Amino acid sequence: MSEKDLKMSLYQFCQSFIDERSSRVQSQIKELQTALDSETKSSAGDKHETGRAMLQLEREKLGQQLAEVQDLNRVMQKIDVSSKKSAAALGSLVKTTNANYFLAISAGEFKAGDSLNYCISLNTPIGIMLLGKTVGNTINFNGEKIKILQIH
Numbered sequence: 001m002s003e004k005d006l007k008m009s010l011y012q013f014c015q016s017f018i019d020e021r022s023s024r025v026q027s028q029i030k031e032l033q034t035a036l037d038s039e040t041k042s043s044a045g046d047k048h049e050t051g052r053a054m055l056q057l058e059r060e061k062l063g064q065q066l067a068e069v070q071d072l073n074r075v076m077q078k079i080d081v082s083s084k085k086s087a088a089a090l091g092s093l094v095k096t097t098n099a100n101y102f103l104a105i106s107a108g109e110f111k112a113g114d115s116l117n118y119c120i121s122l123n124t125p126i127g128i129m130l131l132g133k134t135v136g137n138t139i140n141f142n143g144e145k146i147k148i149l150q151i152h
Contacts, residue, residue, distance in 0.1 A: 003152040006112055007081040007093050010102040014119050015076055017107035022069045029062050072105050075121075079104055088130045088151055090122060095150040098141075103127055 001009070036055050079091035088094045094101045100117040102110070107119035120127045129139045130148070138147045 001112055001115075003093065004082065006115070006117070007091075007102070007152060009112060010093065010110055010117060010119060011076070011079060011081045011091075011104070013110045014102070014104050014107045017119075018069060018072045018076065018105070021072075022066070025062055025065045025069060029059070029066070032059050032062060075105055084152055086134055086151070088133050088148070093117070093150075093152040094130050094133075094148060095152075096146045096148050098144065098146040101126065101130060103130065 032055060036052070036059070075090070081091060083091065085092060088103060090103055092103045094103065100115060102117055102119045103122055104119055106121040106124060110117045110119055122128065122131055126139075126141055129141055133139065133148055135148055135151055138145050140146075
């Protein structure tokens, strides 16, 4: 698989991660709305108010999760997989002596053939260390020296 194809696959993997998370949150919001609607029809006094308050708190949490998903989408929209930079930046595929890192969002492992790639956010400890580094630079992460071999 070419580096360009690998970056496109990594990008699509991250996008599907976001889509699945968004779908899950939207589904939970619908279920919660249904529960809220049925709570409204009930008239059990204090128990009713406590139930509504709990559902309202859950709705706020889901609203925060939905906002996080939208933030992830905004990050992905800034990525141009066809661009190649000399220094590690958002959208870069950084190959090191330790592992391969796609600097985008924290979406986990992506296996392509015999290559294991990690989709990480720039806000992760290793993402922060890789940002701005160039081929040949070495970082010290968790007591291990990691050399940057390639940046795509």
